[in-house]
Amino acid sequence: MKNACFITLIALTFQNALALALALACDRKMRLEKFYRVVFFIPPVLSEIVVGFIWRWILNSGVQDGQHIGLLNFWLDKIGLHHMVHNWLSDPKTALACIAVVHSWKGFGWGFIMLLAGLQTIDKQLYEAAKVDGAGGWKTFTNVTVPMMIPVILVVVILTILGSMQVFVLVLSMVGQGLVYHTEVPVTRILSAMTGTNRFGYACAMGVNFGLILICVSFAFKVISDKMKQA
Amino acid sequence: MNVNKYQVTSFFNSTIIHIFLMTVAVTCLFPLFWMLRCALMTNQTVFTDKSLIPHVIQLGNFLQAWKEGDFGMFFLNSVIYTTSVVIGIVLVSSLAAFAFSRLNFPGKNFFFYMFVAAMMIPLPGSFVPLYRLMTMLGLINTRIGYILCMINVGLSMSILLLKTFFDKMPADLEDAARIDGCGRLGIWWHVALPLARPAIAVIVIFNSLSVWNEYILAALLLNDTSLMPLQRGLMVFEGTHSVDYPLLMAGLTIAAVPIVSIYLLMQRHIIKGLSSGAIVG
Numbered sequence: 197m198k199n200a201c202f203i204t205l206i207a208l209t210f211q212n213a214l215a216l217a218l219a220l221a222c223d224r225k226m227r228l229e230k231f232y233r234v235v236f237f238i239p240p241v242l243s244e245i246v247v248g249f250i251w252r253w254i255l256n257s258g259v260q261d262g263q264h265i266g267l268l269n270f271w272l273d274k275i276g277l278h279h280m281v282h283n284w285l286s287d288p289k290t291a292l293a294c295i296a297v298v299h300s301w302k303g304f305g306w307g308f309i310m311l312l313a314g315l316q317t318i319d320k321q322l323y324e325a326a327k328v329d330g331a332g333g334w335k336t337f338t339n340v341t342v343p344m345m346i347p348v349i350l351v352v353v354i355l356t357i358l359g360s361m362q363v364f365v366l367v368l369s370m371v372g373q374g375l376v377y378h379t380e381v382p383v384t385r386i387l388s389a390m391t392g393t394n395r396f397g398y399a400c401a402m403g404v405n406f407g408l409i410l411i412c413v414s415f416a417f418k419v420i421s422d423k424m425k426q427a
Numbered sequence: 428m429n430v431n432k433y434q435v436t437s438f439f440n441s442t443i444i445h446i447f448l449m450t451v452a453v454t455c456l457f458p459l460f461w462m463l464r465c466a467l468m469t470n471q472t473v474f475t476d477k478s479l480i481p482h483v484i485q486l487g488n489f490l491q492a493w494k495e496g497d498f499g500m501f502f503l504n505s506v507i508y509t510t511s512v513v514i515g516i517v518l519v520s521s522l523a524a525f526a527f528s529r530l531n532f533p534g535k536n537f538f539f540y541m542f543v544a545a546m547m548i549p550l551p552g553s554f555v556p557l558y559r560l561m562t563m564l565g566l567i568n569t570r571i572g573y574i575l576c577m578i579n580v581g582l583s584m585s586i587l588l589l590k591t592f593f594d595k596m597p598a599d600l601e602d603a604a605r606i607d608g609c610g611r612l613g614i615w616w617h618v619a620l621p622l623a624r625p626a627i628a629v630i631v632i633f634n635s636l637s638v639w640n641e642y643i644l645a646a647l648l649l650n651d652t653s654l655m656p657l658q659r660g661l662m663v664f665e666g667t668h669s670v671d672y673p674l675l676m677a678g679l680t681i682a683a684v685p686i687v688s689i690y691l692l693m694q695r696h697i698i699k700g701l702s703s704g705a706i707v708g
Contacts, residue, residue, distance in 0.1 A: 221448055234691070234694050237694070237697070238690070241640075241687065241690045242640070243640035243686070245640075245658045246658075246679045247458075253465065253672060253675075301454070305455075361549075362549055382551065386555075387647075399554065400556065407548055
């Protein structure tokens with residue numbers, strides 16, 4: 197549970213900040229806009245297994261013939277950062293962070309597309325009015341863009357939370373079958389209780405608890421968004 | 428030269444933005460490129476050769492993965508599952524949404540809210556009941572069991588989407604069809620379905636994506652290697668050939684290529700569907 201919360205937190209902050217920044221950058225007339233839009237959504241259409249295996253290969257920490265197998269370690273070594281070379285996925289300290297970053301890599305496209313769609317529905321006259329009133333770039337952003345975007349932001353946030361809490365396949369494909377404690381997330385717990393030790397009742401109870409927590413979270417967000425719409 | 432200060436700053440700004448966007452775009456594409464590159468190498472060179480374009484290009488991995496890694500079989504399974512689940516979802520959800528939107532029957536609202544509530548329940552919460560149910564029905568480890576489960580997973584969302592669409596459909600059209608002698612099913616087939624084509628396109632695309640990429644249920648319900656879809660097959664393959672990275676990368680490419688190409692072909696619909704979803708939500 198704590199691990200899933202950690203991944204969710206990283207995803208919420210890092211992934212959505214990135215998505216928002218990208219959406220803001222793309223929300224204007226410019227060359228290549230379509231290209232960016234297409235490219236940013238490629239990671240989300242890939243399956244978690246494929247993404248997990250590719251990243252596992254890049255983060256590989258093995259050494260053969262005095263050379264690092266994994267691309268990341270190889271490059272770190274090449275540019276002289278020997279002390280950064282690391283057992284990325286087998287060290288308890290970095291494994292979870294790696295999974296969280298890859299999860300964000302896979303997920304930011306959704307947020308990007310939705311936020312961009314939201315940005316494009318904002319009336320351009322509002323920006324002009326703000327400019328006439330003498331608002332600078334940052335003031336326009338906090339006083340016009342953010343209030344107009346709150347419904348979309350809420351949707352993105354809730355989808356991120358629900359998606360990240362249920363992260364599982366990525367963990368499985370990146371860390372492997374021998375699930376170790378420091379990367380355990382709720383879903384792996386449930387499955388291992390079920391298939392590993394055949395404790396069906398226990399697994400079922402965990403599943404119900406987990407489901408209830410997520411339903412509570414979504415209801416809380418529903419209430420918040422209703423309140424905000426009234427205000 | 429009449430370059431003023433404004434032009435300079437705007438050029439400078441757009442360059443910074445382009446650099447930022449380009450960096451992210453490259454990080455999006457690079458892992459895929461790396462996968463493709465490693466799939467083209469031999470098992471000897473893949474560990475030592477780190478240049479971007481491999482010195483020796485070898486296409487045999489794809490053939491070997493397709494044959495020895497059973498990717499042909501997994502691929503076929505995935506195609507079977509995806510098509511049948513998508514057809515099932517479109518049929519059931521359009522009929523159900525049509526009924527919810529156009530017919531009056533006792534308990535209509537109750538059933539509709541049941542469907543919507545089902546959308547709230549996360550899948551992990553229902554692992555055990557689902558597994559028990561499938562065992563009792565004798566559907567565990569069968570194609571049809573997996574297909575039924577997957578149809579069920581995608582159903583709520585599709586019903587909700589189609590119901591809002593049918594609600595907006597003018598009743599006059601229905602009356603006209605009835606005067607022309609259509610029964611209820613006739614109206615559904617001849618009037619409602621063709622009109623709902625945009626919504627159905629969204630449903631087809633998203634469910635194909637999710638079924639093709641599905642792993643958890645396949646792991647839960649299917650034990651037989653000959654029944655497994657591609658994602659599950661990749662996991663099995665990794666278990667047996669864990670050191671043969673080029674072959675694994677070739678397998679990943681086989682799994683990724685169809686979905687990426689479908690995405691590139693349909694990207695306009697996908698982005699439109701997503702955007703409308705965001706605004707409605």
